Amino acid sequence: MSVDFLIETAKKIQVVINDNSSEIEKLDQEIGDGDHIFNIQRGIKLVIELEPTIKDLIMSKALNQIAMKVLSGIGGSSGALFGTLFMTMAKGNAIDEGVDYKKAIEIFAEGVEAVKQRGKADVGEKTMMDVLIPVSNCLKKGVEDDKDLKEILKEAVEVAEKGMFSTKDLLATKGRASFLGERAKGHIDPGARSSQLMIKTVCESVINS
C-alpha cells in the first residue's frame, strides 16, 4: 500500500459514492437527519484535494494529514470516527518501512478497534460498525489462515454486504436513529451502506489490479 494507492482509491470511492448518493441520502432521511451523504462527499473531496500536499510524504505523515483533514473538514460523528480510523492507522508499527497487504490489514484492524472504542458501538447496534467489524475480522482470519489475498478480499466484499443488509431489521441503539426506537426498524443504516460501498471499492480495486 502506497500513498498513491490511497489517493487513487479515494478517487474511485468518490465515483461510487456519487453514483449512489440519492440512495444514501434517502436512507438517512428515513432514520437520521439527512446530512450523511453531504458529509461523506465533503470528506472524500477534501482527501482528494490533499494529493499535492501528501503525495511525497511518508505513509505515517500522509495518513495523519488525511486524519486531520477528515476530522476538521467533515465534523459531526462521521468526522470523529473516520478521523480516529486514519489517525490510528497512521500510528501503525513501522509503516514507513513499507506496507504489504498483511501490514495493511493489521493497521486497518487496529483502526477499526479504535473506532469501536470512540463510538462505543459494537456489532448489532445499527451503525457502520455492522460492516467494519465483520470485515476487519474476516481480513484478519484470512491472513491467519494464510489464504490467497484475492480470496480474502472477495470474502470481505461479501461480509460487508451481509453486514450492511443486517442493519435493516435492527433497532438502533447508538446515534440519532436511537431516538426513533421501533420506528427505525425496516431501514438500512445509511452509515453501514456508505461504509460497505467504500470497503467494496477498496477490495475490488486490489482484486482487479
Place this chain on the structure above:
Amino acid sequence: MKKFMNSADDFLKESLQGFGAAHQDVVSCHYDPNFITRATPTKEGKVALISGGGSGHEPMHGGLVGHGMLDAACPGFVFSSPTPDQMLAAAEKVDSGAGVLFIVKNYSGDVMNFQMAAEMMQGPNESVLTNDDVAVEDSSFTTGRRGVAATVVVEKIVGSLAEHGGSLHECKALGDKVNKNSGSMGVAFSSCTVPAAGKPNFDIGDNEMEFGVGIHGEPGRRRDKMKSAQEITNELLEAINEDLKPEANEEILLFVNGMGGTPLTELYLIYDNAKNMLDKKNIKISRSLVGNYCTSLEMQGASITLTKLDEELVKHWDSNVHTAAMRWGM
C-alpha cells in the same frame, strides 16, 4: 425555504461576522477555525470555560460568552458538532494556566469531538456532560438522555464559580451537580430547515405536535394532537417532576425556553400555566428565566427546565453576568 441568506456556504460566516460586530464590547470572533472568545483575555488563575455545539441554537453558546459565563464557544456547522481543531485553538487562546472545563451536550458527535480535543490537549482539562432531557430514557438501548436547555443554567452557575476563583475540580463538580438537579422537556409545533438541506427536518401536520422533541427536531416520546397550553404545560412538568422529584417547599428555578419560532407572549403564557401547577404542588419558584436561549432555528415550540436550587446554586445564579444574551448585576 424562506430564510435571510445569500448562500448556504456563507450562512454561518456572515452570521458570525454580524454577531462579532454587534457585540464587540463583549466578544471577539475568530475564523478558520471558528471560535468566539471574550473581548478581554482570561484573568490569570481563572479556570477557562469552553462550550460549543452545532450552530442553529443561538444564543447558545456564543451569546453566553462573557463575564460570569463562558470564556469561549466553538460553533459547528448548523446542527453539526464543532471539531477538535476549533476546541484546541479556543483552549490555547483562553487557557490562563488554571485549566479548561469543557461543557458538552450529550449528543454523539459533540461527545466524540470534545473527547478527541481533550485527548489531544496538553494542559489540565475536565468535561461536564449535560443530559437533562427527560424525554429520552437513559438506558443501554439509547445513546442516552440529550443535553438541552439546562446547559444554559450549567454555564451560568459554573461560570460564576470560575469567576470567583473556583478550581478546575470544583467547577467540574458543580457542573455535574447542576446537571443532576435539572430536568427538561420540549414540545414542537413545527419543523425547522437546515440551510444546506433546504427542506424541513421532519414533517408535522397542522393539528399535531412532537412531544418530547430534541433541539434538532429529533423525535420525542410521541406524536400527539394539539392540546391547550395548560394541558401541554402540565404534561411537560409531570414528565420532569417524575424524573427530578422535587419535594413540597423545595426551591426551584423555572426556565421557559423558546425554540425560535414561538413569540415571548406565548412563553410567558406557559410560565403562567407552569406556575399554576407548581403552586398547587407547593413547589417554590425562587428564580426564573423566560426567553429564547436554546433554540432550534425557526422551530415553533418551547421547553421547560426545572433546576432544584440550594444556597450555593442561588448565589451563583444571582451573581453578575454580562454576555450578549444575558446581562444582570453589571
